[in-house]
Amino acid sequence: MGEEVKLFGVWxxxxxRRVEMALKLKGVEYEYFEEDLQNKSDLLLxxxxxxxxxxxxxxxxxxxxxxxxxxxxxDETWKGFPLLPKDPYQRATARFWAxxxxxxxxxxxxxxxxxxxxxxxxxEAHETLKLLENELKxxxxxxxxxxxxxDIIADFIGGYWLRDIQEIVGxxxxxxxxxxxxxxxxxxxxxxxxIKECLPPRDKLIAFFRTRFGAKP
Amino acid sequence: xxxxxxxxxxxxxxxxxxLRIALAExxxxxxxxxxxxxxxxPLLLxxxxxxxxxxxxxxxxxxVCESVIALQYIDEVWxxxxxxxxxxxxxxxxxxxxxxxxxxxxxxxxxTWTSKGDDxxxxxxxxxxxxxLLEVELGDKPFFGGETLGFVDVALxxxxxxxxxxxxxxxxxxxxxxxxxxxxxxxxxxxxxxSKSVPDQDKVCDFVVEMRKKLGIE
Numbered sequence: 306m307g308e309e310v311k312l313f314g315v316w317x318x319x320x321x322r323r324v325e326m327a328l329k330l331k332g333v334e335y336e337y338f339e340e341d342l343q344n345k346s347d348l349l350l351x352x353x354x355x356x357x358x359x360x361x362x363x364x365x366x367x368x369x370x371x372x373x374x375x376x377x378x379x380d381e382t383w384k385g386f387p388l389l390p391k392d393p394y395q396r397a398t399a400r401f402w403a404x405x406x407x408x409x410x411x412x413x414x415x416x417x418x419x420x421x422x423x424x425x426x427x428x429e430a431h432e433t434l435k436l437l438e439n440e441l442k443x444x445x446x447x448x449x450x451x452x453x454x455x456d457i458i459a460d461f462i463g464g465y466w467l468r469d470i471q472e473i474v475g476x477x478x479x480x481x482x483x484x485x486x487x488x489x490x491x492x493x494x495x496x497x498x499x500i501k502e503c504l505p506p507r508d509k510l511i512a513f514f515r516t517r518f519g520a521k522p
Numbered sequence: 523x524x525x526x527x528x529x530x531x532x533x534x535x536x537x538x539x540x541l542r543i544a545l546a547e548x549x550x551x552x553x554x555x556x557x558x559x560x561x562x563x564p565l566l567l568x569x570x571x572x573x574x575x576x577x578x579x580x581x582x583x584x585x586v587c588e589s590v591i592a593l594q595y596i597d598e599v600w601x602x603x604x605x606x607x608x609x610x611x612x613x614x615x616x617x618x619x620x621x622x623x624x625x626x627x628x629x630x631x632x633x634t635w636t637s638k639g640d641d642x643x644x645x646x647x648x649x650x651x652x653x654x655l656l657e658v659e660l661g662d663k664p665f666f667g668g669e670t671l672g673f674v675d676v677a678l679x680x681x682x683x684x685x686x687x688x689x690x691x692x693x694x695x696x697x698x699x700x701x702x703x704x705x706x707x708x709x710x711x712x713x714x715x716x717s718k719s720v721p722d723q724d725k726v727c728d729f730v731v732e733m734r735k736k737l738g739i740e
Contacts, residue, residue, distance in 0.1 A: 355622065364611070369611070369618070371617075377617065378610055378613070381610040381613065382610050393599050394581075394586070396595070397591050397592070397595040400591045400594070401586075404588055405572065
């Protein structure tokens with residue numbers, strides 16, 4: 306008897322793709338519902354009345370919102386392929402870097418696409434990436450030998466999102482010269498057997514970014 | 523071997539208060555170190571090189587930063603008086619609401635007394651709306667954790683010590699709009715772990731008045 310797992314997401318969102326990656330790594334089957342953010346479904350508004358955002362995971366009829374919270378729920382519910390380590394200190398470290406990616410890296414990277422002082426914005430973004438590069442050190446993934454919690458939360462950086470945006474907007478953010486380890490990690494990330502099946506179709510993503518940001522002259 | 527626990531903190535910080543409450547609830551002995559945020563100690567800078575912020579929990583020499591992360595760490599290491607429930611779904615709801623407190627209550631609370639004009643009015647309204655949402659989530663339970671203090675209670679109650687700051691400089695009153703919330707606060711304050719960890723509103727207010735004078739505001 307299957308357990309009812311449903312996911313409300315948006316095809317291009319790194320936030321909802323994170324949840325898909327976690328479910329895929331653990332071999333959990335789910336039903337996917339694509340949301341139109343300009344016209345949110347009644348179900349989405351019912352299941353996430355507080356933030357009205359995707360992703361929302363529904364398990365046995367009960368909704369969970371906020372991708373990092375969803376990931377921890379998935380990790381606690383389906384034991385195969387653990388995303389977080391067992392040791393409390395290592396768990397705290399993973400949660401710290403996941404939070405760092407969400408609260409520092411991603412806003413700094415987005416800011417580069419809108420800031421008036423682009424040079425300053427890029428410098429600030431580089432500072433956050435440098436800290437991430439130092440944390441990765443010589444590990445294949447942030448999770449060690451295989452994908453873990455931090456890798457998934459950093460999908461925007463590891464996946465095609467960042468590299469395509471920077472190309473289209475004309476930014477030098479994640480470069481091999483400055484961040485050789487992160488670049489190597491992102492190649493491992495997009496080539497990982499489970500992850501590659503969860504990334505959005507690249508041509509569709511590029512077309513979306515071209516419209517959103519305007520093509521580089 | 524005895525556990526060595528050190529807390530780097532700053533007495534008016536609601537984030538620091540969270541950890542004080544959790545450690546007290548679990549009866550963990552620790553050394554409290556007050557930081558001067560204008561002159562941060564080498565220990566703080568070394569323990570939290572990324573953010574250079576308090577609170578930092580140092581357990582047997584290893585530093586845990588970010589208060590919600592440290593709360594989970596405390597709960598996982600000292601398993602008596604659990605703050606999070608054992609059921610994964612209920613745990614996810616507790617984490618969701620703690621995240622809500624971090625994203626909304628802190629920022630909006632701050633805006634109620636640091637912003638001006640329309641921004642301030644909007645912040646005050648949104649702040650009250652968020653507190654009301656929390657009242658709905660609390661429902662008829664004595665605490666967010668049910669019969670006893672839980673994760674959300676510990677994450678949220680420290681902000682009460684700043685309410686008189688919000689009310690004084692924001693020029694509004696919270697209790698008439700959110701009586702259930704205040705009733706919940708009073709229940710929390712009956713617990714020694716909370717009353718000993720959360721300073722008096724007047725003390726926090728005096729601190730802010732002093733700080734504003736020093737910064738030359740008004």
